[in-house]
Amino acid sequence: MDILKKYIGNIIGLLLILLCSKSALKQFDKQVLSIYFHNPSLPLFKGIIRFLIAKGFSFISEDDYYKIVEGEKEVQGRTAFVSFDDGWKGNLKLIPVLKKYKIPASFFVPVRSVITGNFWWEFAPIVIKENPEYTSVEELKKLPNHERLSLIRDVSSRHVLKRSCIDLLELKRLSEHPLFSIGSHTYHHPITIKCSDAELDFEYCESKKTLEEWLDIKIKSFSYPNGDFNQRDIALLKEYEYQMAFTTEPDLDNGRISVYQIPRVSINSNGGTYENIARMLRVWHKFVQPLQQKPLLGIMPTLIGS
Numbered sequence: 001m002d003i004l005k006k007y008i009g010n011i012i013g014l015l016l017i018l019l020c021s022k023s024a025l026k027q028f029d030k031q032v033l034s035i036y037f038h039n040p041s042l043p044l045f046k047g048i049i050r051f052l053i054a055k056g057f058s059f060i061s062e063d064d065y066y067k068i069v070e071g072e073k074e075v076q077g078r079t080a081f082v083s084f085d086d087g088w089k090g091n092l093k094l095i096p097v098l099k100k101y102k103i104p105a106s107f108f109v110p111v112r113s114v115i116t117g118n119f120w121w122e123f124a125p126i127v128i129k130e131n132p133e134y135t136s137v138e139e140l141k142k143l144p145n146h147e148r149l150s151l152i153r154d155v156s157s158r159h160v161l162k163r164s165c166i167d168l169l170e171l172k173r174l175s176e177h178p179l180f181s182i183g184s185h186t187y188h189h190p191i192t193i194k195c196s197d198a199e200l201d202f203e204y205c206e207s208k209k210t211l212e213e214w215l216d217i218k219i220k221s222f223s224y225p226n227g228d229f230n231q232r233d234i235a236l237l238k239e240y241e242y243q244m245a246f247t248t249e250p251d252l253d254n255g256r257i258s259v260y261q262i263p264r265v266s267i268n269s270n271g272g273t274y275e276n277i278a279r280m281l282r283v284w285h286k287f288v289q290p291l292q293q294k295p296l297l298g299i300m301p302t303l304i305g306s
């Protein structure tokens, strides 16, 4: 079913690109196309990058993006910003592509995962198996932070998983390369809106402090784990002197864009290249999502995802 879904999504994506890419690309004459990846395959990553290069995009660093958001710099021609959330080990195989095309990129990493090697949600299937009152990761995300953490700590103390986050040496190598920037993605990758004030303070303060000590650099940027944030998060970003923060909100032309609310479009690691390009150009949301809400086409969500 997943393969069929990916196949259909890709065909629809390709049709949308053929029909609408010319007009859709116009929106990027004045706005940065900001995209972020988690753990894409090499073919998917290359497909997205090659499309952007073929369409005349140049790539900017987070420092340049900051200047654009602050109004100190204008967008000059089609411009894209690339970032990665979580610091997946699989990202390392994409580095040659970034270097080949001289593409700057920001990597947002949660400190704890660099130390332990894994992300908390990798233990979620075991938590769910052992605790039938929970049925999904989404349910675990709704728990108060300390409750979710204690369930994960219990399971992770008894189970060893293969490392899926980059280690400290790999992080240092990335940080030393002039094309790449490292930003905080908190300490534990919590759902920040489920944290107590003290827990949240730790996440913003200790992640920045630890990364700065490890890498001997100033950490300027942050990306919100799971995309969740509210005024408490923004106050802590200011208190600990982060310069900018990246959301998972793709609406590129809303009036809320600020240095602590920089938009990004998510590239779905499990989706096909054409589907992701259609999502990136915002034509998927314009044409496919309304269809999914029509009762007659009720089968569409099952077939092509949301």
Ligand SMILES: [Zn+2]
Residues within 6 Å of the ligand: 085, 086, 185, 189, 225, 226
């Ligand atoms: Zn994340």
